[in-house]
Amino acid sequence: GGAYIKAANVDGKAGNIDKPTIITLKKNAYIYNGEGKTKKKLVKKGKTVKTTEARYIGTKLYYKIGNDQFVKAANVGKVKGTELDPINEPDGAATVEVPDTEDVNSTNVTTKRVVSLYDIKGQKYANRTFDAGISQQVSELRYIATSVNSTPQLFFKLASGRGYLKYDDVTMDGKILNPVNTPEQAKADVTVATAADKAKLTQSINEAASVKASELYKLSSSSAKAAYDKAITDGAIVNNNASATIGQVNEAEGAIVAAKAKLNGAKIAVANFNSLTPDEVTAIVKAAANANNVPESAIQFSNNNTTLSIVTNGYTQPLNINDYAVQNSAINR
Incomplete structure (x- = not known):
């Protein structure tokens, strides 16, 4: 239990009373208390309820729907009204939900006891722990040395990229991972990075402006x-840190490369701009809303779906449909 802060007071919006936030459940959902315990009372699928707060309990995100009553965000479909930012960080700073459908190629680890989360230097994060029996997906196994003279130890990297768990603190199941480095490399990574060591990272950061101007970025999911x-913001902090180690620099560069590889923006292929199908219209509206950071309801088609614009507060901003779609005569209806 304990006192809760109203979400409206957290992000400085206290002055204006925003639209209440309404959530619709896409699955039957148990009601949990602030400790994440449930008496298995249900809110039925399809039910709509008011929520006042989004918060992490343990590693999972919940919406508050009453006094000491919460439902898991994973069971929520539509969210209408004011967007709620979570009022806290997740325990262990793990925002990865372990997927319900186990990926056969993934590796999961389960904590043997209450364990700490570590950074790339093998240092414990303050106040970031996992309870015993928590499962997390991991993406790599690596040796980390705390100093040039220390014996490197094995750590699993969380798939969320938010830190490392000690090999000895967890049990592993799924695909077996081999270390991505040697103990010798781990010792070398402790050295403070020179400008030459930072060259690739610097290049990736400098490239961000052109990436953000690209179709690939603009049409990717939010x-x-x-x-x-x-990844760019975090990378810049490491790049500007005179005492950053080679390990930190390589980690930051790897995060940018991985995040860039997940950008998947592409124009919607349509058969004929002069007679768009309902599905094509829906897809173009989604793409335009996403690229311009506006809700889909602000995107309007007119003139028999040939003119596209953003309409907000009565102001109309024309858009070029060719920025979001490409005519491909080879498409079969």
């Missing part, structure tokens, strides 16, 4: 864009 933006 989550892919946000992940790339975060």
Whole structure:
């Protein structure tokens, strides 16, 4: 339990009363208390309820729907009204939901006890721990040395990229991972990075402006864009840090490369611009809304679906349909 802060007071929007946030459940959802425990009372699929707060309990995101009553965000479909930013960080800073459908090629680890999360230098993060029995997806196994003279130890990297778990603190199941480096390389990675060591990272950061101007970026999902933006921001912090180690630099560069590889923006292929199908119209509206960071309801088609524009507060901004779609006469209806 404990006191809760109203979400409206957190992001400085307290002055204006925003539209209440309404959530619709896409699955039957148990109601949990603030400790993440449930008496298995249900909110039925399709039910719409008001929520006042988004918060992490443990590693999972929940919406508050009453006094000490929460439902898992994973069971929520539509969210209408004011967007709620979570009021706290997840325990262990793990935003990855372990997927319900187990990926056969993935590797998961389960904590043996209450364990700490570590950074690339093998240092514990303050206040970031996992409880015993928590499962997390991991993406690599690597040796990390805390100093040139220390014995490197094995760590699993969380698939979310938010930190490392000690090999000895967890049990592993799924695809077996081999270390991506040697103990010797781990010792070398402790050295402070020179400008030459940072060359690739610098290049990736400098490339961000042209990436963000590209169709690939603009038409990617908002989550892919946000992940790339975060990798660039985090990378710049490392790049500007005079005492950053080679390990930190390589990690930051790897994060940018991975985030860039997940950008998947592409124009919608349509058969004929003069007679768009309902599905093509829907896809173009989605792409334009995403590229311009506006809700889909703000995108309007007119003149028999040949003119595209953003309409907000009565102001109309014309868009070029060719920025979001490409005519491909080879498409079969």
